[in-house]
Amino acid sequence: MKFLKKSSIALATASTLLLSGVSVADDLVLSIGSRGYGAAVGPAIESFEADNPDIKVEWLKISDVPSESRKLYVTSLMARSATPDVFAVDVIWPGEFAQRGWIGPIDDAFSEEELGNFNASFREAATVDGKLYGVPLYVDGTQFFYRSDLLEKYALDVPRTWEEVISASTTILEGENNPDLTGFVSMWAKIEGLFMNWLSFTYANGATFFDENGKVSVNSPEAIAATQTMVDMLYKHKIVPESILNMRPDDARTLFQQGRAVFMMVQDFVYAPLNADDSPVKGKFDFTRNPYFEGHADAPATAMGGFLLAVNANTEHREAAIKLLKHMTSYDMQLSAAVNASKSPGLMNVYEDAAMQDDEVLQKFGKAYAAGVVRPSAGTGSLYPKVSDAMQVAITSALHQSKSVEEALNDAQEKIEKLLAK
Amino acid sequence: MNAFNTLERRTQFVGIGFVTPTFLVIALILVYPVVQSIVLSVGQSSVDGFEPYQFVGLEHYAALMEDDRFWRSLSVTLIFTAISIPLELMIGVGLALLMNESFHGKGLARLAVLFPWALPTALNALIWRWMYNADYGLFNAIGLESGLVSEPVNWLGDETLAMASMVIVSVWKTSSFMALIILAGLQSIPRDLYEAGRMDGMSRWQEFREITLPLLKGSIMVALIIRSMDALRTFELPFSLTDGGPDSATETLSLYAYKVIFEFVEFNAGSAIVVVQFAVIFSLSLLYIFTLRNKD
Numbered sequence: 001m002k003f004l005k006k007s008s009i010a011l012a013t014a015s016t017l018l019l020s021g022v023s024v025a026d027d028l029v030l031s032i033g034s035r036g037y038g039a040a041v042g043p044a045i046e047s048f049e050a051d052n053p054d055i056k057v058e059w060l061k062i063s064d065v066p067s068e069s070r071k072l073y074v075t076s077l078m079a080r081s082a083t084p085d086v087f088a089v090d091v092i093w094p095g096e097f098a099q100r101g102w103i104g105p106i107d108d109a110f111s112e113e114e115l116g117n118f119n120a121s122f123r124e125a126a127t128v129d130g131k132l133y134g135v136p137l138y139v140d141g142t143q144f145f146y147r148s149d150l151l152e153k154y155a156l157d158v159p160r161t162w163e164e165v166i167s168a169s170t171t172i173l174e175g176e177n178n179p180d181l182t183g184f185v186s187m188w189a190k191i192e193g194l195f196m197n198w199l200s201f202t203y204a205n206g207a208t209f210f211d212e213n214g215k216v217s218v219n220s221p222e223a224i225a226a227t228q229t230m231v232d233m234l235y236k237h238k239i240v241p242e243s244i245l246n247m248r249p250d251d252a253r254t255l256f257q258q259g260r261a262v263f264m265m266v267q268d269f270v271y272a273p274l275n276a277d278d279s280p281v282k283g284k285f286d287f288t289r290n291p292y293f294e295g296h297a298d299a300p301a302t303a304m305g306g307f308l309l310a311v312n313a314n315t316e317h318r319e320a321a322i323k324l325l326k327h328m329t330s331y332d333m334q335l336s337a338a339v340n341a342s343k344s345p346g347l348m349n350v351y352e353d354a355a356m357q358d359d360e361v362l363q364k365f366g367k368a369y370a371a372g373v374v375r376p377s378a379g380t381g382s383l384y385p386k387v388s389d390a391m392q393v394a395i396t397s398a399l400h401q402s403k404s405v406e407e408a409l410n411d412a413q414e415k416i417e418k419l420l421a422k
Numbered sequence: 423m424n425a426f427n428t429l430e431r432r433t434q435f436v437g438i439g440f441v442t443p444t445f446l447v448i449a450l451i452l453v454y455p456v457v458q459s460i461v462l463s464v465g466q467s468s469v470d471g472f473e474p475y476q477f478v479g480l481e482h483y484a485a486l487m488e489d490d491r492f493w494r495s496l497s498v499t500l501i502f503t504a505i506s507i508p509l510e511l512m513i514g515v516g517l518a519l520l521m522n523e524s525f526h527g528k529g530l531a532r533l534a535v536l537f538p539w540a541l542p543t544a545l546n547a548l549i550w551r552w553m554y555n556a557d558y559g560l561f562n563a564i565g566l567e568s569g570l571v572s573e574p575v576n577w578l579g580d581e582t583l584a585m586a587s588m589v590i591v592s593v594w595k596t597s598s599f600m601a602l603i604i605l606a607g608l609q610s611i612p613r614d615l616y617e618a619g620r621m622d623g624m625s626r627w628q629e630f631r632e633i634t635l636p637l638l639k640g641s642i643m644v645a646l647i648i649r650s651m652d653a654l655r656t657f658e659l660p661f662s663l664t665d666g667g668p669d670s671a672t673e674t675l676s677l678y679a680y681k682v683i684f685e686f687v688e689f690n691a692g693s694a695i696v697v698v699q700f701a702v703i704f705s706l707s708l709l710y711i712f713t714l715r716n717k718d
Contacts, residue, residue, distance in 0.1 A: 071684055074684055075684075078687070096687075100687070189665070189667060190665070190667045190668070191665070241556070241574075242556075242576050242579060243556035243557050243574065243576050245579045246576070246578050251557075255557050258558070260557070385685050385687070389681075389685070389686070396667075396668070396669050400668060
């Protein structure tokens, strides 16, 4: 049996090594997505190699879609592969990866002053049992996009609350009388993005995933009311198309870009395509922080996404790996990624740099992310994927009306309590 | 006598020598994963991987019995197989009969029929997902333009429609595979049987019932076995088309096992699902083999 286990690990490791094409002793493998942040990675590696002639860095270009790069990581790390040495992890992974022993603590490499510059939610997500496991690379999250031309046409203010979103949608839909136009779109398919959406809605009503005693509270009255609003937007106010239940972020973006939706709440990566020269809505849209429910103006309603860099727990070059990690996440690199790749820095002091003062878009993003909701990944550790799945199942059954909101959330509450009690 | 014995023994040794490498390779790639899955399914490994491994008996199977999602995925798999295979068979036989006729451009027609089969399922599924899209998909565009429907149809968003959509893609894609195997069977039927039939005044329908169908039984069986095993293992299609949704209406056993293993990182619980699936497919193939043997 021992032999079987060992050999399967060896096999998996060998295949990982083949995939990443690594063998030489002093090489580091850095794994970061090639889209998005990618534009900043090449120059950053060059400058690192120039400063450290004894270290060679190979860039393993992975998918920017977290669920896809996760597959690669799970198979390699499960097999205790020593590579990639340094890799980009989604903000929801550090809790789970640390608990599984896949990434190592890196507190010793950072001073309290440096830590103070981290985006606070990211620092929280990367801290497991009081130890730091990741450094913010860039931050993104959900933003609320709206058609400024349509709001102007009907002399409406930019909605700040969900109540205003619903009434503005109704006014515009009635006025336009266009069967192709819909009020609000987002990613409500049964994906991680649905859970992000739900957190944006419920936190905006003063709910929290864990209550003040650290107990799960997904069926609080505030959460139930906010979820009911999501259901009502579909069936009562009819400002949301039923196809939203299949939509992933890019499906929503397509509809909004075709000029067929007034409002949209998705991650900020859609800004670039929406604002492209050939985009039908260029100059006709803007964005603002996510809406809140009346009476909860201070609620943190922005569900956060984004990536951190972490160090493989089994790396054979820890010292060099930490050097690379510090370089890749340094002030200069984050500034360059902001300027060249339009990625919101995860270090808060970068926003104050003179070079960033004119970038209104990133400044707005940054303000929203300074007070965001980070998903409950650090607190649930290796159980996070199951917790998120339980929530996706519950929210989906409420949105499909196969269960009442209360019933669905009660079920989720019970399921998650049971999971975390184990 | 003695000489014969040595010769026989030598032949035996040579035989074993030839068989051993093949046997080892098959054992490694076929038997080992099965054994490993069973071993994993009756144990519990630590959170970080395979070790330490602790034997827990049938705990994961007991949990499966209580798991609604498992039962749902089992029934989704069986329903999908039970609906799509007969449809594929009927269309496959029809296509094969057509391709067996001689007409102008026959080669091109055969190529066209095989085209869906040649494309990777994952790619097919993505193309179909676009066409099914409720807001900017091809089918709704045609339906709305022509007035067939007054409101966009939410193809992949409705539980029944999503299953139907998945069956349609599967039938579109794999009927040609059925057709190919059946065509090979058709071509092995001697022409003179038909000539004899014609002399006896058989109609086309009688020809089909009395000559073609009985002689096709073998190839139909082969096509059925291969396709139903495929259907019971369906993974890429729901993975790329619906991701098992809406809710879990199109989540097959393979897809559920995949999620448990690679998303929840629970190799042991996931292996239990895989072993159950293995048992289902294995008993079905035994059933087929048994029926085939009886008929011969």
